[in-house]
Amino acid sequence: MEKNLNLNLKVWRQKNANDKGKFEEYKVNNISTDMSFLEMFDVLNDKLVTEDKEPIAFDHDCREGICGSCSMFINGQPHGPKQGVTTCQLHMRSFNDGDTIVVEPWRATAFPVIKDLVVDRSAFDRIISAGGFISVNTGNAQDANAIPIPKENADEAFAAAACIGCGACVAACKNASAMLFVSAKVSQFALLPQGQPERHQRVTEMVAQMDLEGFGACTNTGACSAECPKGISLTHIARMNRDFLSAGLASNDK
Amino acid sequence: MTSKLDSKIPEGNLEQKWTKYRSTVPLVNPANKRSLEIIIVGSGLAGASAAASLAELGYKVKVFCFQDSARRAHSIAAQGGINAAKNYQNDGDSTYRLFYDTIKGGDYRAREANVYRLAEVSANIIDQSVASGVPFAREYGGLLSNRSFGGTQVQRTFYAAGQTGQQLLLGAYSGLQRQVGTGNVKMYARHEMLEVVTIDGKCRGIIARDLTTGKLERHFGHAVLLCSGGYGNVFFLSTNAMGSNVTAAWKAHKKGAMFANPCFTQIHPTCIPVSGDHQSKLTLMSESLRNDGRIWVPAKLEDAQALREGRIKPNDIKEEDRDYYLERRYPAFGNLVPRDVASRAAKERCDAGYGVNKTGEAVFLDFAANTIRYGKIEANKKGMHNPTEEQIVSMGKAVVKEKYGNLFDMYQQITGVNPYEQPMMIYPAVHYTMGGLWVDYNLMTNIPGLYALGEANFSDHGANRLGASALMQGLADGYFVIPYTIGAYLSKEIMTKPISTDHEAFVEAEKNVQQTIDRLLSIKGSKTVDYYHKKLGLIIWNQCGMARNEAGLKQAIKDVQALREEFWNNVKVPGDANGLNQELEKAGRVADFLELGELMCKDALERNESCGGHFREEYQTEEGEALRDDENYKYVAAWEYFAGNTWELHKEELIYENIKIAQRSYK
Numbered sequence: 032m033e034k035n036l037n038l039n040l041k042v043w044r045q046k047n048a049n050d051k052g053k054f055e056e057y058k059v060n061n062i063s064t065d066m067s068f069l070e071m072f073d074v075l076n077d078k079l080v081t082e083d084k085e086p087i088a089f090d091h092d093c094r095e096g097i098c099g100s101c102s103m104f105i106n107g108q109p110h111g112p113k114q115g116v117t118t119c120q121l122h123m124r125s126f127n128d129g130d131t132i133v134v135e136p137w138r139a140t141a142f143p144v145i146k147d148l149v150v151d152r153s154a155f156d157r158i159i160s161a162g163g164f165i166s167v168n169t170g171n172a173q174d175a176n177a178i179p180i181p182k183e184n185a186d187e188a189f190a191a192a193a194c195i196g197c198g199a200c201v202a203a204c205k206n207a208s209a210m211l212f213v214s215a216k217v218s219q220f221a222l223l224p225q226g227q228p229e230r231h232q233r234v235t236e237m238v239a240q241m242d243l244e245g246f247g248a249c250t251n252t253g254a255c256s257a258e259c260p261k262g263i264s265l266t267h268i269a270r271m272n273r274d275f276l277s278a279g280l281a282s283n284d285k
Numbered sequence: 286m287t288s289k290l291d292s293k294i295p296e297g298n299l300e301q302k303w304t305k306y307r308s309t310v311p312l313v314n315p316a317n318k319r320s321l322e323i324i325i326v327g328s329g330l331a332g333a334s335a336a337a338s339l340a341e342l343g344y345k346v347k348v349f350c351f352q353d354s355a356r357r358a359h360s361i362a363a364q365g366g367i368n369a370a371k372n373y374q375n376d377g378d379s380t381y382r383l384f385y386d387t388i389k390g391g392d393y394r395a396r397e398a399n400v401y402r403l404a405e406v407s408a409n410i411i412d413q414s415v416a417s418g419v420p421f422a423r424e425y426g427g428l429l430s431n432r433s434f435g436g437t438q439v440q441r442t443f444y445a446a447g448q449t450g451q452q453l454l455l456g457a458y459s460g461l462q463r464q465v466g467t468g469n470v471k472m473y474a475r476h477e478m479l480e481v482v483t484i485d486g487k488c489r490g491i492i493a494r495d496l497t498t499g500k501l502e503r504h505f506g507h508a509v510l511l512c513s514g515g516y517g518n519v520f521f522l523s524t525n526a527m528g529s530n531v532t533a534a535w536k537a538h539k540k541g542a543m544f545a546n547p548c549f550t551q552i553h554p555t556c557i558p559v560s561g562d563h564q565s566k567l568t569l570m571s572e573s574l575r576n577d578g579r580i581w582v583p584a585k586l587e588d589a590q591a592l593r594e595g596r597i598k599p600n601d602i603k604e605e606d607r608d609y610y611l612e613r614r615y616p617a618f619g620n621l622v623p624r625d626v627a628s629r630a631a632k633e634r635c636d637a638g639y640g641v642n643k644t645g646e647a648v649f650l651d652f653a654a655n656t657i658r659y660g661k662i663e664a665n666k667k668g669m670h671n672p673t674e675e676q677i678v679s680m681g682k683a684v685v686k687e688k689y690g691n692l693f694d695m696y697q698q699i700t701g702v703n704p705y706e707q708p709m710m711i712y713p714a715v716h717y718t719m720g721g722l723w724v725d726y727n728l729m730t731n732i733p734g735l736y737a738l739g740e741a742n743f744s745d746h747g748a749n750r751l752g753a754s755a756l757m758q759g760l761a762d763g764y765f766v767i768p769y770t771i772g773a774y775l776s777k778e779i780m781t782k783p784i785s786t787d788h789e790a791f792v793e794a795e796k797n798v799q800q801t802i803d804r805l806l807s808i809k810g811s812k813t814v815d816y817y818h819k820k821l822g823l824i825i826w827n828q829c830g831m832a833r834n835e836a837g838l839k840q841a842i843k844d845v846q847a848l849r850e851e852f853w854n855n856v857k858v859p860g861d862a863n864g865l866n867q868e869l870e871k872a873g874r875v876a877d878f879l880e881l882g883e884l885m886c887k888d889a890l891e892r893n894e895s896c897g898g899h900f901r902e903e904y905q906t907e908e909g910e911a912l913r914d915d916e917n918y919k920y921v922a923a924w925e926y927f928a929g930n931t932w933e934l935h936k937e938e939l940i941y942e943n944i945k946i947a948q949r950s951y952k
Binding site: 033046047063065066067069070073074077080081083084085086088090091092093094095096097098099100115116120122124145146149151152153155156159160161163164165166167168169170171172173174175176179180181182185186188189192193195196219220223225226 | 352354357361362411413414427428452458465474527563564568569
């Protein structure tokens, strides 16, 4: 049943990339438990604008958990306390009256803060540009049913491809590693016949770009997968490591 | 009729128009392509596929999107699927049948030649997507799986669970990023296009604002492609993303590009109902759910009353006391009637007092019958001869979970109700806009060099779009139409050297943008941008939504004008323009919606007939179906803008040479 909550918020405020930043405290009242977390922020921002204060900047767009824009680190967890949901799908019924909620941006060297809760995740795009594709120009394709793909592989590739590129994995990791994100793409193509010709090159170049962007190393703690709103599995990291190793062994650059 | 609208439809038989045209359209040689620059605004299915394909051909491409990455464009949220005339199911599908279904589904208000081309290239899209690694759903034999969608009796919809848009967009996005990597595409994320630059009547570039630094930038292009999506957010509450906007298209419109059929908007029948004032957006429950769900309301008013007051639960209502109104009214198509028909039918039942939630604006979408059917099939597969009901239900639920798991989870997340146990509650919501910038067969607007692709144009869906056809159209335009048709224009531009952005047209355009921004910031009124957006949304929803009438539309025009006046005198936009300012971004978009809203009502008022999503209460059959007037309104309404928000109507007559137009019937 719908209830109303009064909450204390501690929100990270930072003017721009060069600003040091600090927490500010806000009170919000009469928040319906049917609201989403971002709708609660809408209420707060509306109040701030009306009081001639600067509203809090945050990324958001589809508000149905698929675009990957929203990115709040809530009470020490990316996307908050509920498993399997993004911030926009987190509803206020997950909180109690009188709660204090701490909200921060993703913290990672490779994701510099732009303003308040908005960070720059363009490193992910550059990793995809380095090799996260199948080189097939438009018009080159054969009939879609020409190569049957075992359902199991297709389903597993789909599970990897469900990644929304939000960056929660990086934010959750104590090393700010991007292994889960990168491995999901590597794995998707490694499982499909279409991805085979570039398999070794892909993993090598994506990993190289990942390192260049300043993401940390993987120490197999698994926080990434536990916090992933799409439940991307650690298996993909294992598959990527195997591929990376065999790509090195098979390399022609002696 | 005016010469300003030349649709440039090629001569010849319908079946040969595209093939022949494609083979004769002028080409640009590879060396010249390298010196031709193309600007693409928007990175959804149309924009990303066009960018990748044009860059592969050798053109120099710049892509702009307001999101932080091209991958976040709202195509990502499309759920159910993509149509293609592959006939893999051997169930009678063909290019002609897809063409026919689309024209009929659009209530005979789309161009034959464009739609036939769309049906022709549909099969290539599936091939291209699979080749680029899109993991569509497959059968155990390893071949692609299909499902049914509304307005059709064949299974031609390809899908990837409830995330088809995501998978197709990520496919196109990976192609785009590959070209970014090679340097053929330069990507401008967190940039918003705010003006079109024209020189000597041709489109030559854009003014964009870097949303992070706030700086205005000038960009030259030999051609500009607007792939900026639809304008459903004029309603405030819609299934669109929060940032979806009409600004790019509207700026083009104000520079002279005609806006066609603005009143043709799609209200999707299966969305999660509005629950309160706090709501910022509405969430779609995919049309694919109508495959397996049955839509009903109580047959007795007292049961509906009891449900609203929470005295009984849906499962307390006996089978014979339920009204499966779509199956009753449309036995041939049943729950799979097109969206406009299904939405109106839901509104009709709720208006009559049969709504099932506390607001009275909801109907049930029930999976119980199909859960049991699936359970029995599973039992047979496993050789269980006397399964208990509990076993059947449990196995059935597992099948439903595999097919629609993510949608069911999303429903539970938002409503707090478990749809495996109780029927979903749904109600129609704004979802898509068929109207958009007027384009010819080449997808060029009436401004030479300015194109519109995907939902941003008006071209293929007439007055109502069929499910799973938006993804098809976006990718058709980007992958398989524009790479050919752009040659017709650019082959004549090979001698045009890049124009310096110091040219007075660029300077002037940038000045205009700066003035608008300064003005918005200087008002310092007392109401927030959202306040005006919500007010506008309510006016348009009530008077130009699922049902419209003359008096209401006339009132709405006055109301929108008054609201616009108030906005420009009393809106409060905090901060400055020298950095990230999300309120300023919203203010600019809402300012444009406040003009578009008026034009939508004007268009709806002018069209004295009902067709597709445009339902004028004055024009209906005795059974309450849409009553078209083909004699007087069989045309595309293209509006030309003049300063001070006045418009002139131009008509493009629609000619049907291959399809015999008839009253649309799904009975």
